[in-house]
Amino acid sequence: MKIMKFGGTSVGNPDRMKALIPLINDDEKKIVVLSAMAGTTNSLVEISNLLYAENVNEASDKNDTLRSNYHRVVNELLETESNKTTGHELIDSHFDHIANFTKGVFTKLKEKEILAQGELLSTSLFNLLLQERNIKSILLPALSFMRIDKDGEPDSFYIEENIKRELKNYPSENIIITQGFICRNAHGEIDNLKRGGSDFTASLIGSAVNASEIQIWTDINGFHNNDPRFVENTKVIRELSFDEAAELAYFGAKILHPSSVYPARIKNIPVRLKNTMEPSDPGTLITLSSVLQDYKAVAAKDGISVLRIRSDRMLMAYGFLRKVFEIFEAYRTPIDMITTSEVAVSITIDNSEFIKQIAKELKELGSVEVEENQTIVCVVGDFRTERTGSAPEIFEALNTIPLKMISYGGSPNSLSLLIDTSNKIEALRLLSKHLFD
Numbered sequence: 212m213k214i215m216k217f218g219g220t221s222v223g224n225p226d227r228m229k230a231l232i233p234l235i236n237d238d239e240k241k242i243v244v245l246s247a248m249a250g251t252t253n254s255l256v257e258i259s260n261l262l263y264a265e266n267v268n269e270a271s272d273k274n275d276t277l278r279s280n281y282h283r284v285v286n287e288l289l290e291t292e293s294n295k296t297t298g299h300e301l302i303d304s305h306f307d308h309i310a311n312f313t314k315g316v317f318t319k320l321k322e323k324e325i326l327a328q329g330e331l332l333s334t335s336l337f338n339l340l341l342q343e344r345n346i347k348s349i350l351l352p353a354l355s356f357m358r359i360d361k362d363g364e365p366d367s368f369y370i371e372e373n374i375k376r377e378l379k380n381y382p383s384e385n386i387i388i389t390q391g392f393i394c395r396n397a398h399g400e401i402d403n404l405k406r407g408g409s410d411f412t413a414s415l416i417g418s419a420v421n422a423s424e425i426q427i428w429t430d431i432n433g434f435h436n437n438d439p440r441f442v443e444n445t446k447v448i449r450e451l452s453f454d455e456a457a458e459l460a461y462f463g464a465k466i467l468h469p470s471s472v473y474p475a476r477i478k479n480i481p482v483r484l485k486n487t488m489e490p491s492d493p494g495t496l497i498t499l500s501s502v503l504q505d506y507k508a509v510a511a512k513d514g515i516s517v518l519r520i521r522s523d524r525m526l527m528a529y530g531f532l533r534k535v536f537e538i539f540e541a542y543r544t545p546i547d548m549i550t551t552s553e554v555a556v557s558i559t560i561d562n563s564e565f566i567k568q569i570a571k572e573l574k575e576l577g578s579v580e581v582e583e584n585q586t587i588v589c590v591v592g593d594f595r596t597e598r599t600g601s602a603p604e605i606f607e608a609l610n611t612i613p614l615k616m617i618s619y620g621g622s623p624n625s626l627s628l629l630i631d632t633s634n635k636i637e638a639l640r641l642l643s644k645h646l647f648d
């Protein structure tokens with residue numbers, strides 16, 4: 212059994228949905244995971260934000276606009292009058308549900324239920340399309356098996372037990388459709404796996420059912436060796452290891468949700484990135500091992516802040532870093548990159564929600580400097596520490612750009628650098644020129 216996840220643009224309009232049929236309609240058993248149609252989750256977030264702000268009128272207007280868009284989708288997607296009627300009724304039931312939430316105090320719980328409507332809509336519509344074409348499919352609700360625990364982490368045991376139990380009911384059906392992104396939490400309420408979480412759904416399901424392959428279908432041919440939005444002539448990387456893919460996904464490559472690598476890796480299930488616009492292209496294959504190369508790819512992650520702590524008390528002292536880390540832990544703020552000297556330590560974070568409080572507490576330990584608008588550039592390649600001569604091209608390429616931090620030796624697959632975000636595009640172009648051209 213394989214998993215095929217189609218992202219928002221792959222189900223972004225009726226034609227794109229129809230184009231998926233030849234990709235899934237064969238004799239192999241598969242679980243098809245769908246995102247919401249492109250733009251829908253963003254609109255649902257906007258509606259929720261308006262409701263938090265008690266701007267009920269504008270929220271209702273937005274809901275009505277989205278509702279009419281979906282009625283248009285139904286008209287183009289389905290052929291027969293009776294199927295169209297079913298489709299229109301389905302759309303109205305979802306948007307009436309959202310409209311109900313405009314009454315009374317708006318809560319996190321209501322927000323999560325609103326956000327869930329996008330995937331519920333896309334999967335129901337796609338299932339209707341298949342029914343109309345007489346293609347046998349099953350719509351398996353993700354809410355019946357996908358679950359996170361009290362810490363917000365996937366409850367793998369629950370997921371495996373429940374999806375296996377559900378699948379037993381459909382031994383001979385080849386196309387099982389389910390929603391990405393949505394789940395239940397430890398209290399049984401509707402929740403989600405955070406933005407972009409449909410990839411994570413696919414990988415969690417793949418791991419739970421021991422799939423032969425997890426395919427993530429988007430509108431690009433796989434991981435590129437640099438960011439195609441800023442750099443010309445980027446190339447597709449055909450093979451990556453799980454570790455390399457995890458670094459690229461985490462440090463900026465938008466094509467794959469970073470959390471989705473881990474569940475595949477623990478069960479050693481290959482992940483393949485494919486393009487719905489060019490299905491014959493082999494895409495990128497992610498497996499346990501892949502051929503090492505000096506430099507494979509470059510990715511960049513914006514929105515980084517750096518905190519520099521300097522203290523003479525650090526000299527020859529033990530326990531100093533523990534005190535520093537405890538402050539970040541108290542504010543549940545993950546650290547991305549760290550470099551130390553004997554009397555100073557620099558730490559980067561990408562969630563600056565509590566940066567003021569963290570800086571204030573760090574000041575008890577020494578002097579603190581904060582700088583925002585930073586970018587981590589991550590070069591993925593062969594950085595095994597027993598090698599000689601790796602990396603000179605990187606520094607040569609970037610010799611006109613101030614490097615704020617360098618992290619080497621933390622991972623055999625990557626070298627990371629911190630730069631000002633204003634230098635990012637220039638840095639990415641220089642790296643492509645020196646490493647790949």
Ligand code: ASP
Nearest residue numbers: 246252392406407408409
């Ligand atoms: N629809 C959700 C989002 O836009 C999940 C996903 O597409 O992966 O974030």
Ligand code: MG
Nearest residue numbers: 218407410466
């Ligand atoms: Mg995505």
